[in-house]
Amino acid sequence: xxxxxxxxxCEAQQFxxxxxxxxxxxxxxxxxxxxxxxxxxxxxxxxxMASVFYEPSxxxxxxxxxAMTRLGGKxxxxxNAKEFSSAAKGESxxxxxxxxxxxxxxxxxxxxxxxSAKRAAEASDIPVINAGDGAGQHPTQALLDLYTIQxxxxxxxxxxxxxxxxxxxGRTVRSLSYLLAKYDDVRIxxxxxxxxxxxxxxKEYLDKHQVGWxxxxxxxxxxxxxxxxxxxxxxxxxFVNPEEYKNAVGKYILTYEKVQMMKPEAIIMHPLPRVNEIxxxxxxxxRARYFEQAQNGLYIRMALLYLLLQDE
Amino acid sequence: xxxxxxxxxCEAQQFxxxxxxxxxxxxxxxxxxxxxxxxxxxxxxxxxMASVFYEPSxxxxxxxxxAMTRLGGKxxxxxNAKEFSSAAKGESxxxxxxxxxxxxxxxxxxxxxxxSAKRAAEASDIPVINAGDGAGQHPTQALLDLYTIQxxxxxxxxxxxxxxxxxxxGRTVRSLSYLLAKYDDVRIxxxxxxxxxxxxxxKEYLDKHQVGWxxxxxxxxxxxxxxxxxxxxxxxxxFVNPEEYKNAVGKYILTYEKVQMMKPEAIIMHPLPRVNEIxxxxxxxxRARYFEQAQNGLYIRMALLYLLLQDE
Amino acid sequence: xxxxxxxxxCEAQQFxxxxxxxxxxxxxxxxxxxxxxxxxxxxxxxxxMASVFYEPSxxxxxxxxxAMTRLGGKxxxxxNAKEFSSAAKGESxxxxxxxxxxxxxxxxxxxxxxxSAKRAAEASDIPVINAGDGAGQHPTQALLDLYTIQxxxxxxxxxxxxxxxxxxxGRTVRSLSYLLAKYDDVRIxxxxxxxxxxxxxxKEYLDKHQVGWxxxxxxxxxxxxxxxxxxxxxxxxxFVNPEEYKNAVGKYILTYEKVQMMKPEAIIMHPLPRVNEIxxxxxxxxRARYFEQAQNGLYIRMALLYLLLQDE
Numbered sequence: 034x035x036x037x038x039x040x041x042x043c044e045a046q047q048f049x050x051x052x053x054x055x056x057x058x059x060x061x062x063x064x065x066x067x068x069x070x071x072x073x074x075x076x077x078x079x080x081x082m083a084s085v086f087y088e089p090s091x092x093x094x095x096x097x098x099x100a101m102t103r104l105g106g107k108x109x110x111x112x113n114a115k116e117f118s119s120a121a122k123g124e125s126x127x128x129x130x131x132x133x134x135x136x137x138x139x140x141x142x143x144x145x146x147x148x149s150a151k152r153a154a155e156a157s158d159i160p161v162i163n164a165g166d167g168a169g170q171h172p173t174q175a176l177l178d179l180y181t182i183q184x185x186x187x188x189x190x191x192x193x194x195x196x197x198x199x200x201x202x203g204r205t206v207r208s209l210s211y212l213l214a215k216y217d218d219v220r221i222x223x224x225x226x227x228x229x230x231x232x233x234x235x236k237e238y239l240d241k242h243q244v245g246w247x248x249x250x251x252x253x254x255x256x257x258x259x260x261x262x263x264x265x266x267x268x269x270x271x272f273v274n275p276e277e278y279k280n281a282v283g284k285y286i287l288t289y290e291k292v293q294m295m296k297p298e299a300i301i302m303h304p305l306p307r308v309n310e311i312x313x314x315x316x317x318x319x320r321a322r323y324f325e326q327a328q329n330g331l332y333i334r335m336a337l338l339y340l341l342l343q344d345e
Numbered sequence: 346x347x348x349x350x351x352x353x354x355c356e357a358q359q360f361x362x363x364x365x366x367x368x369x370x371x372x373x374x375x376x377x378x379x380x381x382x383x384x385x386x387x388x389x390x391x392x393x394m395a396s397v398f399y400e401p402s403x404x405x406x407x408x409x410x411x412a413m414t415r416l417g418g419k420x421x422x423x424x425n426a427k428e429f430s431s432a433a434k435g436e437s438x439x440x441x442x443x444x445x446x447x448x449x450x451x452x453x454x455x456x457x458x459x460x461s462a463k464r465a466a467e468a469s470d471i472p473v474i475n476a477g478d479g480a481g482q483h484p485t486q487a488l489l490d491l492y493t494i495q496x497x498x499x500x501x502x503x504x505x506x507x508x509x510x511x512x513x514x515g516r517t518v519r520s521l522s523y524l525l526a527k528y529d530d531v532r533i534x535x536x537x538x539x540x541x542x543x544x545x546x547x548k549e550y551l552d553k554h555q556v557g558w559x560x561x562x563x564x565x566x567x568x569x570x571x572x573x574x575x576x577x578x579x580x581x582x583x584f585v586n587p588e589e590y591k592n593a594v595g596k597y598i599l600t601y602e603k604v605q606m607m608k609p610e611a612i613i614m615h616p617l618p619r620v621n622e623i624x625x626x627x628x629x630x631x632r633a634r635y636f637e638q639a640q641n642g643l644y645i646r647m648a649l650l651y652l653l654l655q656d657e
Numbered sequence: 658x659x660x661x662x663x664x665x666x667c668e669a670q671q672f673x674x675x676x677x678x679x680x681x682x683x684x685x686x687x688x689x690x691x692x693x694x695x696x697x698x699x700x701x702x703x704x705x706m707a708s709v710f711y712e713p714s715x716x717x718x719x720x721x722x723x724a725m726t727r728l729g730g731k732x733x734x735x736x737n738a739k740e741f742s743s744a745a746k747g748e749s750x751x752x753x754x755x756x757x758x759x760x761x762x763x764x765x766x767x768x769x770x771x772x773s774a775k776r777a778a779e780a781s782d783i784p785v786i787n788a789g790d791g792a793g794q795h796p797t798q799a800l801l802d803l804y805t806i807q808x809x810x811x812x813x814x815x816x817x818x819x820x821x822x823x824x825x826x827g828r829t830v831r832s833l834s835y836l837l838a839k840y841d842d843v844r845i846x847x848x849x850x851x852x853x854x855x856x857x858x859x860k861e862y863l864d865k866h867q868v869g870w871x872x873x874x875x876x877x878x879x880x881x882x883x884x885x886x887x888x889x890x891x892x893x894x895x896f897v898n899p900e901e902y903k904n905a906v907g908k909y910i911l912t913y914e915k916v917q918m919m920k921p922e923a924i925i926m927h928p929l930p931r932v933n934e935i936x937x938x939x940x941x942x943x944r945a946r947y948f949e950q951a952q953n954g955l956y957i958r959m960a961l962l963y964l965l966l967q968d969e
Binding site: 383386401402403404406407408410411414415420422424617618619620625636639640642643 | 734755756
């Protein structure tokens with residue numbers, strides 16, 4: 034296995050095919066470990082992870098903290114890190130990061146400003162993992178999305194992926210598109226109302242990497258052929274015309290009836306939280322994999338923490 | 346010992362006499378353990394408890410987290426769980442609970458809405474303990490109250506219990522009344538101003554279970570005979586007439602002088618926090634047991650965590 | 658080594674020379690331990706520290722929690738302790754402290770009111786460490802400041818210390834002055850605009866203990882001779898006249914050029930957070946020790962936790 038040579042995890046682009054394979058292979062090992070007598074239960078016993086959240090994101094924070102704990106590691110945590118940069122005191126991200134370097138072995142940071150993870154990483158001698166930086170990246174979400182597909186199909190090449198909903202502002206579908214371009218013969222359908230359609234930069238990137246894609250307005254057109262339907266929330270505030278919003282919402286709901294149009298072995302994903310784009314009655318369908326997907330976040334984060342901290 | 350067959354702890358009514366005996370017996374063992382070389386110090390070593398508090402309640406949260414820690418268990422925690430259901434995102438309690446199922450082995454939940462613990466329990470494959478759901482239940486408080494009486498008198502049958510203060514809105518006295526009805530020959534005195542008197546549903550329940558009770562306005566009438574005086578706060582906002590409030594407050598303060606009217610072996614309880622209904626000078630009286638009562642919360646919660654998680 | 662006979666840590670004045678030597682000696686051991694196979698990694702394994710913060714101070718809280726964790730101890734934590742004394746419920750600090758006594762082995766408390774640490778200590782059977790009480794004390798900051806000087810010069814007697822900036826309201830420079838008076842032949846230069854000059858009580862205290870001091874307005878006058886330059890923030894709100902503030906700020910910035918006036922073996926300290934009184938380009942100068950100083954907080958707090966809890 035190639036030596037894991039990442040120092041920080043700031044963006045999905047850092048991961049090439051070989052690194053993805055290492056991470057997914059390790060995530061497989063973590064999943065197997067938690068199903069039995071966990072051989073990793075003490076492997077990070079003397080390590081401290083600082084959860085530094087400039088805004089609350091309990092789901093993501095719990096996922097990282099559970100991952101660290103399942104490896105025997107310890108946690109110091111705040112959802113209140115904005116206090117560092119409070120108007121009254123005005124400390125820089127640089128200084129906060131330097132100080133936390135003295136107290137922890139790894140930093141998991143959530144921040145409201147795009148680019149802040151990279152800035153923290155530059156100040157840091159210990160690894161920094163980006164747990165979402167504003168409109169920027171959320172690389173561990175992208176990894177767990179891809180891992181969920183890989184885990185279900187034992188591979189990614191050759192699959193047909195439909196992405197549905199708010200593709201213009203959705204961070205997850207953008208990152209996932211980047212990562213999918215590293216695999217052969219993947220085909221992507223972008224399904225959205227015109228006001229939320231995927232941006233040109235991604236389409237050009239896919240063209241450059243010979244990834245086939247199509248843009249669609251009709252969800253029902255793509256359901257019969259898709260291997261994976263990746264649903265996202267459509268946010269009201271994107272629409273100028275309320276009538277148009279109402280129409281869009283109705284159109285991009287994956288009802289139980291629509292699910293029956295899908296192939297039996299296809300899967301339904303969603304980054305969560307959902308609002309109404311997947312009704313609860315779909316949860317019982319074997320194709321529904323969004324809670325499994327959330328759980329895969331645990332294995333991916335265990336894998337990254339393990340790979341970043343094991344040799345130190 | 347009967348196999349502990351509770352899956353979730355949502356309400357006090359789930360506990361019959363036999364289960365209460367198992368819980369109290371286990372709490373005794375926990376109390377003894379902490380007084381010496383704690384043999385349970387690692388028994389939940391590989392378990393994670395998620396403290397999911399939709400509103401802060403530091404005393405209750407600390408009690409549960411200390412209990413889990415004394416058993417070797419690990420914690421992930423938030424006082425900010427409302428963020429899950431924030432207007433912006435609107436995630437359901439069902440989804441949040443399902444996701445947390447992937448990260449923890451047990452959930453301790455505090456919520457502002459009555460009935461939410463049961464709803465979470467229905468969504469959960471791992472145990473859910475209700476740490477208070479709005480105007481609903483707070484079953485571990487009821488258990489620790491009852492345990493404090495049992496611990497002091499080596500039994501509950503035959504005792505005379507006076508409940509004083511806000512009996513109409515006080516969650517603790519209502520739950521305690523339910524639980525006392527499971528024992529023989531208990532007698533309850535409800536001591537309150539008319540505006541805060543105990544509701545009829547409880548009185549009818551007691552009648553149905555042959556528990557003797559009386560309603561009283563005069564605290565001094567009950568003090569000489571009571572084995573246990575359970576004080577609660579009277580809240581100003583219950584009274585329309587400020588003069589009436591002032592009068593009530595004065596009347597239901599358990600002053601040092603009034604304490605001297607009590608039997609020497611009687612005990613004084615209070616769920617805390619207190620405001621002025623028990624003056625600080627009473628703290629030194631050997632009958633004052635409210636801090637011991639708070640500490641019993643630790644043993645009861647250790648017992649429940651142990652019983653719910655030991656065999657998994 | 659003298660038996661460590663402190664019960665609580667409320668103020669810097671509790672530490673005499675002999676105790677300071679014990680604490681610093683232990684901090685040395687902690688520093689060495691973390692550089693290798695930490696022999697203290699499990700020494701407080703069965704202890705629980707309650708972080709009770711009535712206001713957030715993530716840097717201080719992380720420092721204490723990292724210290725406890727590096728010794729194997731466990732944490733229960735809140736930044737929300739004001740909720741204890743919320744208007745709605747009105748619990749006293751006394752009651753909260755008594756209750757927490759049942760759940761933890763040591764309390765680290767941050768409070769907004771001067772004197773509250775002492776009040777908590779009076780209510781507590783377990784040790785209380787003051788992590789800052791309003792305009793009052795922050796003794797562990799004072800200890801880590803002094804330790805940083807001691808650690809750099811292998812002693813304190815005979816040194817020339819310059820304190821720069823807001824000396825009137827700065828809690829750290831006041832406490833440090835007290836502690837320096839315990840050593841021989843120390844000389845202090847107070848460098849500040851008149852509106853922020855050191856208060857007379859400290860000057861009188863130094864006179865009484867035969868500590869030489871001078872008051873200065875010109876930073877450049879003291880730089881060539883100082884062994885340690887302790888910088889602090891000047892806060893805008895202290896000045897009536899904005900022009901005067903602007904002038905003061907410019908004058909008390911330790912620019913890279915001014916640093917070159919210092920002796921090669923001198924050191925630059927700052928309690929952090931800084932705003933602009935030390936430009937970032939100074940960070941690379943070997944005399945800059947403020948991040949090392951923050952890290953020394955870890956060793957000092959490990960030392961105190963160890964000394965307070967080891968024998969129990």
